[in-house]
Amino acid sequence: MKPTAKNDRIPAPEERLLLEIRDLVIHYETDDGTVHAVENLDLRLRRGETLGFVGETGAGKTTTALGIMRLIPSPPGVIKSGKILFEGEDLLEKSEAEMRAIRGDKIAMIFQDPMTSLNPVMTMGKQIAEVVRLHRKVSEKEALAIAGDMLELVGIPRERIHEYPHQFSGGMKQRVVIAIALVCDPSLLIADEPTTALDVTIQAQVLNLMKKLKQQFSASMILITHDMGIVADICDTVAIMYAGRVVEYADKASLFTCPVHPYTVGLFDSVPDLEDDKEELNVIPGLMPDPMDLPQGCTFHPRCRFAVETCRLEKPAMREVAPGHFVACPVRAKMLREHPEQNAGNEGEN
Amino acid sequence: MLRYVVRRILFLIPVFLGVTFCVFTLLYLTPGDPARMVLGDLATEKAVQEFRDKEGLNDPFLVQFGSYVYKAATKGDIGRSYITKRPVMEEILTAFPYTIKLSALSMLISILIGIPCGILSAIRQYSIFDVITMIFAMIGLSMPVFWLGLLLILLFSVQLHWLPSSGFDTWQAMILPSLALSAQAISIITRMTRSSMLEVIRADYIRTARAKGQKESVVIWVHALYNALIPVVTVCGLQFGVLLAGAILTESIFAIPGIGRLMVESIKMRDYPVVQGGVLFVAITFSLVNLFVDLVYAYLDPRIKAQYK
Amino acid sequence: MEVLFRLKKSPLAMVGLLVVILLVVVALFANVLAPYSYSKQHLTHMFEGPSKNFLLGTDEFGRDILSRLIYGARISLMVGFIAVSIALLAGGVLGAISGYYGGWIDNAIMRVMDVLLSIPQTLLAIAIAASLGPGLFNLMIAVGVSSMPQYARIVRSSVLSIRGMEFIEAAHAVGSSDMRIIFKHILPNSMAPIIVQATLGVAFAILNAAGLSFIGLGIQPPYPEWGAMLSGGRQYIRDYPHLTLYPGLAIMITILALNFLGDGLRDALDPKLKR
Numbered sequence: 001m002k003p004t005a006k007n008d009r010i011p012a013p014e015e016r017l018l019l020e021i022r023d024l025v026i027h028y029e030t031d032d033g034t035v036h037a038v039e040n041l042d043l044r045l046r047r048g049e050t051l052g053f054v055g056e057t058g059a060g061k062t063t064t065a066l067g068i069m070r071l072i073p074s075p076p077g078v079i080k081s082g083k084i085l086f087e088g089e090d091l092l093e094k095s096e097a098e099m100r101a102i103r104g105d106k107i108a109m110i111f112q113d114p115m116t117s118l119n120p121v122m123t124m125g126k127q128i129a130e131v132v133r134l135h136r137k138v139s140e141k142e143a144l145a146i147a148g149d150m151l152e153l154v155g156i157p158r159e160r161i162h163e164y165p166h167q168f169s170g171g172m173k174q175r176v177v178i179a180i181a182l183v184c185d186p187s188l189l190i191a192d193e194p195t196t197a198l199d200v201t202i203q204a205q206v207l208n209l210m211k212k213l214k215q216q217f218s219a220s221m222i223l224i225t226h227d228m229g230i231v232a233d234i235c236d237t238v239a240i241m242y243a244g245r246v247v248e249y250a251d252k253a254s255l256f257t258c259p260v261h262p263y264t265v266g267l268f269d270s271v272p273d274l275e276d277d278k279e280e281l282n283v284i285p286g287l288m289p290d291p292m293d294l295p296q297g298c299t300f301h302p303r304c305r306f307a308v309e310t311c312r313l314e315k316p317a318m319r320e321v322a323p324g325h326f327v328a329c330p331v332r333a334k335m336l337r338e339h340p341e342q343n344a345g346n347e348g349e350n
Numbered sequence: 351m352l353r354y355v356v357r358r359i360l361f362l363i364p365v366f367l368g369v370t371f372c373v374f375t376l377l378y379l380t381p382g383d384p385a386r387m388v389l390g391d392l393a394t395e396k397a398v399q400e401f402r403d404k405e406g407l408n409d410p411f412l413v414q415f416g417s418y419v420y421k422a423a424t425k426g427d428i429g430r431s432y433i434t435k436r437p438v439m440e441e442i443l444t445a446f447p448y449t450i451k452l453s454a455l456s457m458l459i460s461i462l463i464g465i466p467c468g469i470l471s472a473i474r475q476y477s478i479f480d481v482i483t484m485i486f487a488m489i490g491l492s493m494p495v496f497w498l499g500l501l502l503i504l505l506f507s508v509q510l511h512w513l514p515s516s517g518f519d520t521w522q523a524m525i526l527p528s529l530a531l532s533a534q535a536i537s538i539i540t541r542m543t544r545s546s547m548l549e550v551i552r553a554d555y556i557r558t559a560r561a562k563g564q565k566e567s568v569v570i571w572v573h574a575l576y577n578a579l580i581p582v583v584t585v586c587g588l589q590f591g592v593l594l595a596g597a598i599l600t601e602s603i604f605a606i607p608g609i610g611r612l613m614v615e616s617i618k619m620r621d622y623p624v625v626q627g628g629v630l631f632v633a634i635t636f637s638l639v640n641l642f643v644d645l646v647y648a649y650l651d652p653r654i655k656a657q658y659k
Numbered sequence: 660m661e662v663l664f665r666l667k668k669s670p671l672a673m674v675g676l677l678v679v680i681l682l683v684v685v686a687l688f689a690n691v692l693a694p695y696s697y698s699k700q701h702l703t704h705m706f707e708g709p710s711k712n713f714l715l716g717t718d719e720f721g722r723d724i725l726s727r728l729i730y731g732a733r734i735s736l737m738v739g740f741i742a743v744s745i746a747l748l749a750g751g752v753l754g755a756i757s758g759y760y761g762g763w764i765d766n767a768i769m770r771v772m773d774v775l776l777s778i779p780q781t782l783l784a785i786a787i788a789a790s791l792g793p794g795l796f797n798l799m800i801a802v803g804v805s806s807m808p809q810y811a812r813i814v815r816s817s818v819l820s821i822r823g824m825e826f827i828e829a830a831h832a833v834g835s836s837d838m839r840i841i842f843k844h845i846l847p848n849s850m851a852p853i854i855v856q857a858t859l860g861v862a863f864a865i866l867n868a869a870g871l872s873f874i875g876l877g878i879q880p881p882y883p884e885w886g887a888m889l890s891g892g893r894q895y896i897r898d899y900p901h902l903t904l905y906p907g908l909a910i911m912i913t914i915l916a917l918n919f920l921g922d923g924l925r926d927a928l929d930p931k932l933k934r
Contacts, residue, residue: 071560100564101563102563103562103563104561104562104563104564105563108561109561111554111557111561116553116554116555117557118558119555119558119559119577120555120577120651121576121577121580121650121651130559134562134563134564135563164652164653166652166653180558180562365773365774368770368773368777369777372775372778373786376786376787376789376790377790379790380789380792488915488918489911491914492911492914492918493907493914494866494869494886494889494907494911494914495870496870496886496889497889497906497907497911500893500896500903500907501904503896504896504897504900508896508897592779592781595779595781595785596781598785598874599781599870614874617785617789617874617875617876618875622789625786629782632778632782633777633779636777636778637777640777
């Protein structure tokens with residue numbers, strides 16, 4: 001396999017970068033073979049920024065998130081190489097005790113399914129108080145009081161700290177999960193599809209809550225989702241993930257006006273257009289590759305209509321095609337350089 | 351919660367009646383004439399008939415049943431032994447403490463060994479400890495308690511002369527019978543704890559606990575364990591019933607004068623009132639233990655508690 | 660359904676299956692395999708240890724232990740299978756009716772089951788056997804009836820969960836009769852937990868049968884039931900332990916094999932573990 005070319009680095013002022021992931025490789029070693037969950041992943045997040053981390057199920061987004069928290073289940077998962085720089089320090093070099101101090105305090109995570117993320121036999125208040133007591137020197141009583149404050153902040157009456165998870169609806173459970181994540185005022189919040197498991201109407205409520213809290217807590221956030229609508233609503237920058245790597249990275253406006261990577265184009269294309277009179281929906285032909293058996297070269301090339309011979313041979317590096325807009329596709333990058341006026345737009349190629 | 355408790359207790363009454371009915375029916379269907387049993391083969395037909403009339407044995411089934419229940423409920427009179435002529439209640443109450451002590455001791459041993467082993471096996475799944483524990487558990491499950499008892503006697507009494515092979519009065523005498531009896535229960539509790547723990551450890555809320563920065567020891571021993579033990583509690587309750595039944599066989603082997611041995615002897619001697627009383631007693635004890643376990647379960651699991659508020 | 664069987668990749672389960680098959684073969688061909696009849700007494704060779712003529716030795720009447728064990732396999736397996744069949748049939752039908760029709764029928768049947776379940780199973784078997792008297796047939800009934808409530812419960816809960824599924828509504832909608840629905844749709848889908856319970860049930864039935872024979876109910880001499888052999892050899896344990904060692908070993912191996920098999924079946928049929 002040809003070596004990966006070096007990615008262009010974002011020339012952002014270093015002190016503004018809260019999180020920088022370089023060349024992260026995470027594998028799951030199972031009896032049936034090695035799952036290449038995350039391959040040479042690069043990601044960056046500035047302070048105060050909300051990054052939308054987009055991709056289909058199985059692309060490796062949750063694995064990346066767990067990797068940042070160093071919560072990858074250790075057999076069979078293994079972080080093979082890379083650097084995860086948080087506030088300038090490499091998380092992968094830290095001891096477990098140091099990571100425990102960071103989890104819940106500096107980096108917090110919201111998981112996908114609120115129905116199963118909470119301990120069924122502990123009261124909500126205690127579950128929030130637990131995080132507080134782990135990272136702050138307060139008494140049980142004070143921690144519970146803080147828990148009550150957090151509940152009110154997320155729109156739940158404070159008396160309910162004595163109740164159990166099964167007494168709450170899905171949306172309210174997720175609010176409590178958010179409360180648990182935010183109570184220690186983390187610098188980084190990772191939200192893994194926080195609204196996917198909820199009803200559509202509740203989704204909107206929870207998203208609005210998150211927007212409001214984002215302002216209040218000025219946390220930076222990585223929002224993992226497969227819903228471009230949510231990205232448009234709440235994110236500042238977007239990273240598109242496919243089969244274990246980031247294939248496109250840009251700020252929201254740039255991505256939505258000019259998606260470059262063929263996969264991104266395909267994603268936008270497949271959203272049904274209300275005004276279009278079509279008989280068939282656009283799909284990206286083919287399926288996501290088996291992470292145990294990734295294609296040679298560019299992982300997307302078997303499904304890509306722009307693929308050429310070199311796509312099969314060399315893994316593409318991220319190249320800057322516009323200020324702050326990076327794409328891992330030399331073919332498309334070249335196309336844009338040569339015909340800058342040909343906007344990929346939401347219509348797709350004609 | 352209180353309403354739930356009261357309801358469960360009241361509910362036991364029809365169950366006890368049902369058990370009494372079953373046992374009484376079984377006895378009723380047993381071949382052999384109770385009058386003959388008591389009076390002996392040489393008694394005259396007239397004497398037999400008089401006895402039958404006096405004891406109400408010629409009455410219809412339901413009348414006999416009703417009278418049995420009435421006497422049992424009001425006077426604690428559940429008949430007389432054909433052999434010793436003493437009240438069944440007296441015989442049983444003399445024997446009962448032994449059985450209860452044996453069962454309770456075995457239950458304690460089973461829990462004290464079973465649960466920690468199950469937990470450690472789950473935490474260190476596939477390790478040497480896990481494999482060995484599972485092997486022992488399988489063997490323990492498959493060994494008949496009476497054989498194990500005999501083997502233990504063979505080793506510790508006959509060969510090594512360390513421990514006595516009968517009786518239950520000294521603490522040394524209690525060791526072998528309790529060990530023999532608890533083998534099966536230890537195995538089941540270990541396996542149940544292990545599988546429950548394995549399931550709980552994979553739960554999302556365990557991941558949440560770690561994401562909070564919680565120490566692994568607290569994650570396992572507080573978050574996971576509490577949830578995992580809830581179904582184990584139920585299993586322990588059921589195992590107590592198995593222990594009570596197993597005590598019957600164990601008492602035979604170790605010559606412990608408990609209810610089990612009483613019943614075995616009574617069966618051989620066809621002393622059916624004693625058998626009947628014994629079954630009743632054990633069934634009632636088992637029901638009460640299960641009720642206790644259910645209440646503990648409801649207390650521990652807030653989801654259940656909520657259903658019965 | 661056959662596909663599920665192929666999932667039994669667990670080596671332990673396969674060992675269990677092999678041993679069980681072996682035992683069945685031994686039981687079926689006992690007459691051919693056993694070197695002696697189970698009741699033939701060799702009065703000049705009593706209490707002998709294992710030797711060329713008597714591979715596992717002889718008992719207190721000079722009977723060949725190996726032959727008695729072989730015939731004992733036949734008895735134990737027969738009791739196990741028939742008792743479980745009785746329990747399955749009686750319990751299964753009651754459970755199916757209970758689960759399917761619900762209402763007061765369900766209540767009534769389940770209350771009766773509750774009463775039976777409040778007596779520990781072995782004890783119930785003892786009580787029934789004591790009432791019916793000794794003998795192979797009575798033993799099978801006693802052990803069978805005492806395990807019936809569990810099958811009733813399992814079948815009932817299977818039926819309840821399947822009954823709620825949509826394809827049953829669909830069957831109703833096209834006019835299938837109740838009986839047809841029960842037998843063609845509900846029962847085949849409830850098979851999995853029943854099979855597991857039945858396998859483990861045979862083990863428990865054999866254990867119970869041995870226990871009952873041990874205390875004198877059930878099989879009477881000279882029939883070579885393993886538990887009865889243990890009971891017979893008990894008094895000689897100090898001097899001739901092999902009388903109790905081998906029958907007990909036979910019981911243990913049988914139960915172990917059945918347990919391995921049952922565990923393997925449970926894992927193979929568990930939808931959560933399917934790849």
